[in-house]
């Protein structure tokens with residue numbers, strides 16, 4: 001089928017099988033490989049993207065359900081300049097291997113959009129669906145907290 | 154100063170923008186996809202392989218062992234593991250047939266159209282079944298390797314002991330669970346040479362494996378690491394298998410072939426941490442002085458040897474922990490079972506040994522009725538003391554510092570008493586562990602490898618680092634740049650990290666064993682020092698002074714009677730005149746290191762790192778669920794080249810260790826893993842882990858780069874025993890097998 005998508009503020013029309021996972025459409029048909037696959041069954045959050053403003057695991061979504069939707073991936077979080085959140089992830093050394101980070105950033109951005117001043121507990125809750133095997137989460141929580149502070153300033 | 158600063162990650166920007174390219178992010182127009190058909194049974198003979206008539210086999214390429222040109226072998230320690238099974242399969246998940254097809258879907262369909270029938274043999278699925286030789290898997294006795302360490306005379310010492318304490322401990326498998334699964338792309342060139350790109354820790358391991366399989370020369374195999382999404386040991390040896398498979402397919406179909414495992418396949422087929430059964434028998438004086446220790450260790454190696462002897466060796470050497478005991482006997486074996494081969498996982502035999510050893514210390518303290526802190530202080534190794542292998546610790550022994558630090562910071566001594574008397578049905582507890590970890594390869598390992606690295610001055614006046622040590626998230630690319638910038642006296646921006654490509658970089662040895670910073674970092678520092686000397690020489694010639702009068706600092710070169718020169722400008726000129734300048738260095742052991750491989754005595758490691766953990770928990774006495782409420786660690790790592798990254802290593806390792814102790818358990822039935830998914834193999838999330846306090850202790854190692862010693866594995870060692878000790882403090886349940894599930898807590902309480 002033919003699917004219309006607005007991805008990172010750009011319009012696309014793709015010819016794909018309706019049940020193809022959004023994750024695969026983004027990675028294979030659009031060529032946006034920033035969104036990662038960690039499990040393929042909705043458990044790790046590495047494939048998180050925004051669909052019409054809410055965070056979704058793109059490995060669970062057949063592309064036919066997103067026809068006409070507005071999608072934001074990690075590539076859409078910044079233009080030429082990094083977002084405050086991305087900069088905070090760099091400054092805090094929050095990424096190690098980095099494979100979970102695109103999903104983490106999406107989850108964190110969603111939190112900050114709703115709650116610009118979250119507590120560390122709230123941050124932990126917001127990223128609880130995003131598994132990271134490298135960092136122990138400390139520096140990721142630090143980064144999100146600092147980005148929130150930077151937002152205020 | 155570049156060293157000692159928490160500078161940000163070299164590839165940080167790429168990792169937060171989605172630009173970093175992992176293996177599955179690569180594609181090329183004529184690329185095919187590879188899939189693997191695996192054994193469904195734990196042990197048996199392949200009777201028939203039936204390719205269904207209803208599938209058009211001309212669309213795909215099929216590979217079996219007969220397609221292997223030279224050796225059907227995954228080259229590692231023993232030559233026992235075939236790349237593809239021939240007639241006998243020894244574990245569920247053993248690869249038998251490979252398929253390549255122009256699309257993933259087609260490859261999958263092809264796999265579904267193959268049916269294998271087997272004649273099942275009896276299978277040995279546990280250590281006990283292996284030892285009773287329920288099935289013959291390796292040799293006559295199923296023992297891959299045995300080691301003994303003997304010091305003094307345990308028999309005599311037990312005679313004079315006032316107290317003898319015995320204990321038996323068991324740990325199961327643990328999966329590395331890097332979030333990026335294994336994957337490679339293999340490309341066969343017309344001339345028969347093979348290029349492997351992929352997710353890996355050790356490019357030269359794959360290089361060797363491919364050479365052996367195909368009978369190729371050094372130059373005919375090129376291995377290139379792509380950005381790697383975690384390894385933790387799981388990508389030390391296993392990628393050789395994936396690369397070998399993809400290369401076979403590529404050679405036969407004539408296309409580049411990508412194999413990227415799905416999670417379930419990666420989990421079921423790849424190596425894991427060795428299960429271990431460890432028994433302690435300890436003789437002491439009534440006031441807690443260690444007199445004699447006997448330890449029996451048995452590791453479950455799985456169906457093939459892989460790295461098991463080396464894992465066992467480390468487990469054996471670390472068996473009694475950072476304590477001095479004049480009379481020691483340690484027996485260690487690793488045995489074969491009909492389960493997927495176990496291999497490297499951060500800690501490499503030590504987490505198993507440490508869990509048993511530290512739980513046993515708790516048991517001893519309880520038996521003697523003394524504080525476990527007092528017991529540890531009384532027996533801890535200090536500078537000048539001698540370890541179980543007879544190694545005299547000459548320097549960099551931070552035992553007292555790490556232990557005192559966590560005891561103080563956590564207020565351990567008063568809490569441990571306070572928590573003994575629970576007030577409601579939420580019991581709180583505090584637990585302690587104390588441990589060490591040898592840096593670099595065991596014994597003469599580093600001498601055998603003699604890791605090499607180089608630096609090169611390029612036409613832009615930049616210094617490029619050439620090493621096979623990989624960045625797998627732990628910070629290699631950043632800390633090596635810091636070391637080089639520091640050594641040369643130039644800015645970090647002038648130092649770049651070259652591609653990890655075997656056709657461009659020397660063999661620095663594998664990225665394992667907490668050796669990257671301590672060992673290869675030192676080699677990098679030496680290479681940089683050599684380069685500095687070369688540059689000074691050229692400058693001295695140019696301005697006509699003595700080389701000793703040339704200084705490089707802060708990116709500037711100064712010599713007498715000349716205005717300061719910019720390093721970059723001068724470097725560019727030097728390269729223009731003399732061509733690119735490359736200096737190499739190679740590892741050599743610190744002076745005085747001696748190791749006796751036969752008797753297992755001597756200097757097991759050039760130096761040890763030391764750690765102490767305190768964990769607090771809250772246990773719900775209705776459900777026996779455990780909540781971790783506090784974590785404090787102190788780690789003596791010699792010198793933190795980059796403190797933020799060092800903390801990151803410790804925090805991440807600690808969470809893996811807490812997962813090991815609390816919830817990570819591989820469930821088996823008939824040799825098959827039942828929970829090979831994120832839904833049912835549970836690792837800690839951000840909510841399961843409290844805020845952690847991470848304290849770095851720096852007792853410099855004179856032969857490490859700027860005093861640094863091993864770090865990567867240390868944080869994996871002590872988390873589980875500290876957690877389980879905290880549960881014991883909270884509930885009185887003394888658990889001897891992890892993970893500490895509610896069922897095990899209940900069972901331990903009932904056994905009281």
Ligand code: FES
Nearest residue numbers: 038040042045059
């Ligand atoms: S890949 Fe989608 S949640 Fe793991």
Ligand code: FES
Nearest residue numbers: 097098100132134
């Ligand atoms: S940084 Fe490696 S999984 Fe999160």
